[in-house]
Amino acid sequence: MAVGREIHETQPDNAGGSSAPAAPGPGRVILAMNAITKTFPGVRALSGVDLTVRAGEVAAILGENGAGKSTLMNILAGVFSDYGGDIALDGVPVAIHSPKTAQHLGIAMIHQELNLVPDMSIVDNIFLGREPRTPRGTIDRKTMDEQATRLLAEVGLALPPRRPVRQCRVAEQQLIEVAKALSASLRVLVMDEPTSALADAEVRRLFTVIRRLAGQGVGIVYISHRLEELDEIADSVTVLRDGAYIGRREMAGTTRAELISMMVGRPLDELFPRSDSPAGPGEEVIRVEDLDLAGDRREGRAALHGVRLVARAGEIVGLAGLMGAGRSETLEAIYGAFPRRAVHGSVRLRGRRYQPRSPRHAIRNGIALVAEDRKAQSLVLTNSVRFNASLAALGRFMRRGTVSAARERAAVSGMVTDLRIKTPGLNTAVGNLSGGNQQKVVLAKCLLTEPSLILMDEPTRGIDVGAKAEIYQLMTELAGRGSAIVMVSSELPELLAMCDRIVVLCEGRVTAEFRRGEATQEAILDAAMDRQAVLGVDPAAPSRAPARREVSDE
Amino acid sequence: MSSRTTPATRRALAPSEPPGGRSLRTRLRGVLPVLGSLQGYIGLVLVVVAGMLTKGQVFWNQQNLTNAVGAFASRGILAVGETLVILTAGIDLSVGSLLGIASMVSALLLVHQNLNIYEIVPLCMVVGALFGLANGAATALLRIQSFVVTLAMLNVVRGIDRMLSDNVSVGTQLINAHGQLTPRSAQFQVLGTPGHNILTGLPLPFVGRAGIYYPVLALVVVVVVFQLLLSKSKFGRHIYAVGGNETAARLSGVNTTYVKIAVFMLAGLLAGFAGPIDAAYSASADPLAGSSYELDAIAAVVIGGASLAGGRGSIVGTLVGSLILTLLDNVLGLNAISDNAQLIIKGLIVILAVVIQRPDLFRALGPSVRRLGRLIRNRADDPPGKAEVGSPQPQPATPPLEESR
Amino acid sequence: MSSRTTPATRRALAPSEPPGGRSLRTRLRGVLPVLGSLQGYIGLVLVVVAGMLTKGQVFWNQQNLTNAVGAFASRGILAVGETLVILTAGIDLSVGSLLGIASMVSALLLVHQNLNIYEIVPLCMVVGALFGLANGAATALLRIQSFVVTLAMLNVVRGIDRMLSDNVSVGTQLINAHGQLTPRSAQFQVLGTPGHNILTGLPLPFVGRAGIYYPVLALVVVVVVFQLLLSKSKFGRHIYAVGGNETAARLSGVNTTYVKIAVFMLAGLLAGFAGPIDAAYSASADPLAGSSYELDAIAAVVIGGASLAGGRGSIVGTLVGSLILTLLDNVLGLNAISDNAQLIIKGLIVILAVVIQRPDLFRALGPSVRRLGRLIRNRADDPPGKAEVGSPQPQPATPPLEESR
């Protein structure tokens, strides 16, 4: 790889003349963005933001949802061509009109939302837009395959390069995006929440990649809402709030509290409000036993083998595991998202036998799901906030056979206020909201169905600390009122702080269950990686285990 | 289950609802911009202005407009059904054939069974709906692309139609022994034979004692009913959701299979409803009636602002699209433009009408035009740059993310 | 897409790969499943078998097959261009009209300018490409839905065509003073007049000394060239990317505007190429030539397995779709089925052909059929119940998440 090839032939330190507070950093200034402004119709997304990145530095950007982080980086990557302000690369002013220009300048960006072509293979996606060619002018498949295999190995994936992306899991896709960024001759790499879909092991792997790139002199811009990650990987932090530049700090010697107060504008003390539930768990809301799910590679669906899970009223149960462990599948199977014939086992809902039939049936029975992939599974992006938020609960707003706009508006605007969804109005298209605010719309949609059992798959994915605190608060409240919550999260601290019990999955099997207080990060990780226990036997054998029972009420 | 209100919702439900209902102005704002914005009507307005300028009196009189709209009414009704299908990201190429078979069935029922129109019209609707059901089932259950399903259905239905009629058109003006129209046949005429109006006795607003031309009324009623269905009912929401993101719709509890089957059934039902109108209009059912009407219907839908990718569009938009097409025809015809020139002009004007409707017109045409646009807007509006803030309808997201097909 | 190989296949392929290049068998494996799987060919095989069973000798002889394919060749060529457009999630309704105007231009150039075919064909391709450019520009730059753009273009071009020809068809068989065809006119015949073959002297494999019918050859060459373009070139990858996920393509540095304009230009170019073939086939250019060919072309594309939502399909698939359509016509015609019955049968068989190609056919038809399927498979395969594990071809994901339109 030609990564960082040219670094040592360019100008000395500070040639960029950045207006940001000059601070000791690892190298010369490689990227300087000055007084960047950007307005969308009706929204001022950025007003005079500065950003400086040095060679070999990991510069984090921090800000609440909708602060303008992605917009700033999209400008750098050429997504938006009409903006105000200057950008200099290695001290040379550049005008970036298109993703192509950005690519030529050695800027690569991993976008907040996955941007792969599902029907194309991994290798085709990695080289999309820069396919190597043979002297005859045809694309050079051999070179592509070789390089792709290497790039995938670099990010820790052992996938065959010719597999269609559609068949890859979300986390794998995220890492493919990273591999794709690596294939350019890099000067600046922007990562917009690359870890939001990754579990701990993959995050480690990503950090290794980041450190190696930084070592080669690449400037890295890192956006994340997981503050603990910043401690570990970032050299400096630039904070934005409401599209304005708030300040820049070196990571060393800056406290988390300080960053949070810069970001939110006020100190924020209690991130995890939940202590032991005072009343103790109530009656059983759901009991899942021997849940089997036939895997389906074509749909990127993992198999489940005899999963058992119990959640009581007032309880928050966590599901932990590595990517592909089957956490999402467990939730979706209970929710009835899979064809009935793929699911076997016994489910009891509030003591009664329950056959997961369809999402519609689930909603009617007071079950709600916050799905993992908001763009693909939860939102109609071109439609409005109001439309999306009320979609699952329209029945509640009926009056004389029609949907009462007034009731609907009142309910949704209540949600917008409560969840602090930052939107210009109820009729704004959801696609125009920032990622975190989109996630909040998904939450609003679920809550409006008034569920008694809430299945949450990475509910705080892409959500800022302030909003996270609000969501934790909300979950606590919901549990306090007698809802049962089953939550999947790849952030162990979140699970440890929020859950009464944590069930650990590995390869579609439950490998451990911890009560609150018993669980530690290490114990959970151990159980999550307990592949030996699962794979000690022939991996194919259990899938044909005769213990399968058909749930039938037909 | 109703006891499970979250704290958040309960806090919200009560306060912001206005006490006495909304004002007329608010209501108007709610109705007019169904197309996304008033811009959607520009194309129509331009056509009307062109008609008034070139043929003033001849164009802008009730008779001419009735004739023009009446000629298109059956296709306009098809377009309403087509809108539903297109909103779910499907397409129905069979509506023209369905209209054809319904028109044939209506004529045969009149001629051979001597039924009255209150029997004929519902029966035709049932016929249309049954074929629509077959379309929907093949699309939603067998999961074949609707283009293929309905293209096949187009041929199948046309074949049946031609077999039924033995390739000969069936006249609906039946003469009895005294050389006069039979009563049932005379009754059938009010379904659309030019000059036969309904409610002729009453002093009606706008149309006076001349009465109302049934095809126009039928179109208006269908438009109103289905616009309300789309905007007010749960089912309407579900249609938009299925077209916008089927997975999300399913996970939100929408029965996507049902919705998809239902839209095809409704499209068939409406084609069945339009069939007798077409038969009455021509005073006969031709075995080829309705051929290529589907293209007119689809054109009306997309000119009306709907996206073939699903999830975006409205019935009022389709009405506007229909009116643009039919009035354009009328204006060009009244101006005695030659047939070949008409083809060319019509094509160009349709493009123009669609371009004009684009909300980001100025942006799309590049910076130079944008600068011009800014100049104009600065003069017209007070505060520049807040164009969309107050607009009551969601402006569909466009430039970077949207795909135009 | 030959690139869609699952790990399973590759594992199977890799070790057996001989050092000095791939064996014929491997190569064949690489070529045949372009449709996603061999299943894609079932429909075609069934039609051929039906032809052989009912009309053995009459059906399966070179002359009949040449006639059948030759009659469809110009539409097949249109379908290739249409495939490119559909792969980018667009649609081109104007190809029929473009073929029409190209056929008219070719006849006029022959009659009035007395050009030879080496001048006529390229000129027609330029004409087609220019109109295609206009389609592409309006779609990609003005961002109007391609359905609207090309529907308008359909009319505009037809109008120009009819004006050019003054509504009279132009014959291409010009007689000189001695009552014989002019040399240029005789030369023009080889472009497609039935019975006029090229390379007639040579002892060719399969066809013998009878020579090759140019339309068939042209179709084959176009298919090969464009299949290679799609699978081997950078541009081909970009076409799939634009259709599969336009945003992703753009963010990866693909010039999506260029790709979209280019596919429309190529579709126009191919229509221009097909025009003279049509004119020669008919020995005249009709001002209405090519009307509704676009529907046949689109049908061939979708029957060939492409998705109108873009990103999925192949030229070989389109060829298979074309062959299904034309041979079906041929078989029904040879069996002297009445027309109306043909319409019905054809519609049903097209549905059947598409259903058969569905990889998850057994799943879609419900458990009962599935049980039957399992029974059959259990007899055929060795280990029961592991149907999917070893299946060599990736079955495109379908049921719950995918949207069929």
Add this chain to the structure above:
Amino acid sequence: STAPTSTATRSASKSQFVIGYSQSNNAEPYRAQLNIQLQYYVKKYPNLKLLPITDAQQSSAKQVSQVQNFIAQHVDVLIISPNEPAPLAAAVQQACNAKIPVIVLDRSVNNQCYTSFIGGDNVAAGKQAGDLAVKLLPNGGNVVELQGILSDQPQIDRDKGFREGIAANPKIHIVAQREAKWLKESATPIMQQWLAQYPKIDLVYSENDPMALGAYLAAAGAKRAGQIKFLGTDGLAIPDGGIRAVQQGQMAGTFIYPTCAEQAAETAEAIVTGKPVQKTQTLQVTPVTPDNAASLYAQYDDSKFQS
């Protein structure tokens, strides 16, 4: 040429002869009736068998391959109503090459190898309409003309003939003409526009009956049918056809354009039995007026052919 001899030799060994008929377009009522009549008349000859009639649906390309199918099946006689003259020339040539005698019905082909051509004369049909118009409008007047698809040969010929006919009275003016594509439902709105624009229209000439009836509906709707005379063409004896319309006073006249079915069957029989046939048979166009409408309807009544 060679055709009669070759079939004559065949006739010795055969008791039944197969006829293939390639129709350009079943959908037009005129052609639908032609099909019915041909089936009727062929049945009268026990030694003839008619294969199912093929419908080219107005596509020359389709018709070429249908003709090729008949050739592949070695029919004994090929009857063809070509969609267009030029395109079918090569197909007819292929039939000739295969020694199949060809009868061309109604429209000509650009090829002389056929055995017999049977057809009406469209110019004559137009001319007779023009003559009738002159008779109906002795003081001259305003005429509007509804045309079929502009590039169709019958359209071109009927238009030509009509203009020749009305040239006899220079006070007759064609004030407007439009393409209504042979379709009833297209004619109605065009006529409505003309009624709005021209306060005085004396006669509508329509190149087929459905368009004339569509125009009549428009005029009747505007209560002006009484002031306008309608002339059509085709004169089909079906309940929905032109003769009935004349009988009922809706139209002032139409012209029976002969279907040629009877002659075609006769000629086919002659060919297979080796009798001599005329190379060209042009049939007369019969004017229909209120006086003779009833009797003509009885004579041509479509229902008698259905059995």
